[in-house]
Amino acid sequence: MNIILMGPPGGGKGTQAKILEEKYGMVQLSTGDMLRAAIAAGTPVGLEAKTLMDAGKLVPDQVVIGIIAERLDQPDARKGFILDGFPRTTAQAEALDRMLAEKGLKLDGAIEIRVPDEYIVERITGRYTCGKCGAGYHDKFQQPKVAGVCDSCGGTEFKRRDDDNALTVKSRLDAYHAKTAPIIPYYDGKGLLRVVDGTQPIDVVTGQLTGIIDRSSR
Numbered sequence: 137m138n139i140i141l142m143g144p145p146g147g148g149k150g151t152q153a154k155i156l157e158e159k160y161g162m163v164q165l166s167t168g169d170m171l172r173a174a175i176a177a178g179t180p181v182g183l184e185a186k187t188l189m190d191a192g193k194l195v196p197d198q199v200v201i202g203i204i205a206e207r208l209d210q211p212d213a214r215k216g217f218i219l220d221g222f223p224r225t226t227a228q229a230e231a232l233d234r235m236l237a238e239k240g241l242k243l244d245g246a247i248e249i250r251v252p253d254e255y256i257v258e259r260i261t262g263r264y265t266c267g268k269c270g271a272g273y274h275d276k277f278q279q280p281k282v283a284g285v286c287d288s289c290g291g292t293e294f295k296r297r298d299d300d301n302a303l304t305v306k307s308r309l310d311a312y313h314a315k316t317a318p319i320i321p322y323y324d325g326k327g328l329l330r331v332v333d334g335t336q337p338i339d340v341v342t343g344q345l346t347g348i349i350d351r352s353s354r
């Protein structure tokens with residue numbers, strides 16, 4: 137099973153991708169995580185991406201296409217993948233089609249997690265992750281069971297993304313509406329699009345996603 141999770145920044149793509157990864161043994165391919173790893177490692181790609189990401193702008197297509205092409209060649213991608221945050225432009229969607237065709241891989245679905253803009257500032261400004269294992273949390277919507285302690289690893293240090301502030305949310309939403317939302321009809325045209333209401337609680341969204349995946353893998 138190879139799927140794309142689409143939706144606005146803070147829409148719940150990463151949260152759901154991690155749950156599906158565990159449940160189905162697929163791998164989450166997040167271009168945002170890969171770019172943040174490149175920044176942390178101080179690579180040339182990281183240096184180029186940092187300024188753009190901090191400003192809430194998209195990183196150039198060739199950069200993310202190159203990253204994904206390499207990642208898809210790693211053996212674990214054959215177990216099935218969940219693309220999270222890629223493709224984000226028409227050029228990326230077309231490049232993905234070419235890459236998959238070359239590698240003999242096929243896309244089984246593109247699922248839009250739909251969340252209106254008015255939810256997004258609160259989602260993004262409340263987001264944080266465990267500094268040790270990367271588990272995701274939210275100040276209001278997804279708190280650890282014991283305050284200050286990660287449910288998954290017991291870690292007590294947490295971090296927030298540099299770009300997760302009210303200022304960059306507007307540019308990120310603008311980029312989403314101008315460049316990313318237009319690729320949704322592209323997948324609809326191929327008969328691959330499914331839409332889930334992302335304003336529902338996390339476990340309800342998960343239930344609908346697993347319903348879609350279970351039906352299409354039958």
Ligand code: ADP
Pocket residue numbers: 143144145146147148149150151152259260262263264272273274275277278334335336337338341
């Ligand atoms: P994305 O990967 O699409 O940017 P995330 O999965 O990181 O989004 O979610 C953004 C924030 O919102 C996180 O703090 C997460 O805990 C929280 N969140 C995710 N899904 C929901 C939901 N259905 N309802 C409420 N909060 C959610």
Ligand code: ADP
Pocket residue numbers: 144145146149167168169171188189190192193194195196197200220221222223224228308
């Ligand atoms: P979110 O879904 O919460 O906005 P991501 O982690 O997916 O977060 O992306 C963070 C930033 O990384 C984006 O604002 C953008 O600058 C860059 N980025 C990630 N994926 C892509 C992509 N496919 N194309 C261009 N830029 C990307």
Ligand code: ZN
Pocket residue numbers: 266267268269270271286287288289290291
């Ligand atoms: Zn942890």
